[in-house]
Amino acid sequence: MTASEIRALFAVAARPEIVSLAGGMPFTAALPFDVVGDVMHEVLAEEGPAALQYGGGQGDPRLREVLGELMGREGIHASAGDVVVTVGSQQALDLLARMFCDPGDVIVAEGPSYVGALSAFSQYQVDVCHVPLDDDGIDPDLLDAELDRLAREGRRVKFLYTVPNFHNPAGVTLVEARRDRVVEIARRHGVLVLEDNPYGLLGFEGDPPAALRARDADNVVYLGTISKTFCPGLRIGWALAPPAIRERLVLVKEAADLCSSNFAQAVAYRYFSAYPWQQTLKGFRDVYRERRDTLLEALSEDLPAEVTWTHPRGGFYVWVKLPEHLDAKAMLAKAITARVAYVPGGSFYADGQGSSYLRLSYCFPPPDRIREGVRRLAGVVEEELDLVRALGGLPTPTGERDGAGPAAWGGVQ
Secondary structure: OOOOHHHHHHHHHOOOOOEEOOOOOOOHHHOOHHHHHHHHHHHHHHHHHHHOOOOOOOOOHHHHHHHHHHHHOOOOOOOHHHEEEEOHHHHHHHHHHHHHOOOOOEEEEEEOOOHHHHHHHHOOOOEEEEEEEEOOEEOHHHHHHHHHHHHHOOOOEEEEEEOOOOOOOOOOOOOHHHHHHHHHHHHHOOOEEEEEOOOOOOEOOOOOOOOOOOOOOOOEEEEEEOOOOOOHHHOOEEEEOOHHHHHHHHHHHHHHHOOOOHHHHHHHHHHHHHOOHHHHHHHHHHHHHHHHHHHHHHHHHHOOOOOEEOOOOEOOEEEEEOOOOOOHHHHHHHHHHOOEEOEEHHHHOOOOOOOOEEEEEOOOOOHHHHHHHHHHHHHHHHHHHHHHHHOOOOOOOOOOOOOOOOOOOOOOO
């Protein structure tokens, strides 16, 4: 077990003089606090003794029904009996890895991949094999080839872990044309799919395609959370699993924590069942869309022509590609000195890739701080490029940028 570099970074980035484009913290100030207060008061007034008591290991049945309705927005037909409420979707990742993985097993994941998932998987001594992303999500041909290679080598692949909507950290979304192929390839290889979808309701340009779970209810475990659509402080996530997996998942969860908070579940149930949460969600989308647009505009105006990035259609993140000669982790100390923070790309790989990438988050800082943060970051990048040019590592740039990322930005370096 090792300390998280990102957690250490957030402690520094929290200093008020630093513009943090690092953390993916939801903008909870946009919540209707009067409504949240009313919900909590109702829970205590109407069901206080039960809400403050222990609960069942699978979760509040009322909340599980509501979560089924939320998943219906992505084409999923779910039974509340197959939903397991967890302490955030992060706990679901840990419990599923505990259930399935033995030391030396393989998990296939996108490259880059969510750092929290990589952290959870690492505790069970597995090998994570990355399949590159491009602007359309995971490449099915490369996925098929990687699973063929692992099968020839006799490696046991326990599951494919994927974030198909508004990917963390890459910001891309798996296109409709690839979704059926990914599901078919996983089933053909006998590989379970873990579909992690924290950002699915936070699209800025229409709804995302139907979930992978909607295409294959028997071979896909769907993970969700209310942390991005309501508040992360309640720590409520869930897993929608086929019955055989669900039964064992409940047993593993009860061994881990006995049960999730009855009070938090009751608050979430009342909020999503009795209050106009869709209007609050629209407000979140508007806030995040404005901040995304601000970040993309600032990047286009301030960053050198050699730098490219993704164009997210939802979620929280932009994935930035530096010239190959620059190391985002080595550059971070200079960025902190310049009072701006980001997350180096190597944190999102299990195998040492990603040194020339970095993740920028636009969800929390207001637009003026985003612009200032990019201005500071641009100065750091320019200094690093000038140094490399002086040493003969890069030619002097010519021409103007067009703001578009390269077609295969996510490839192996």
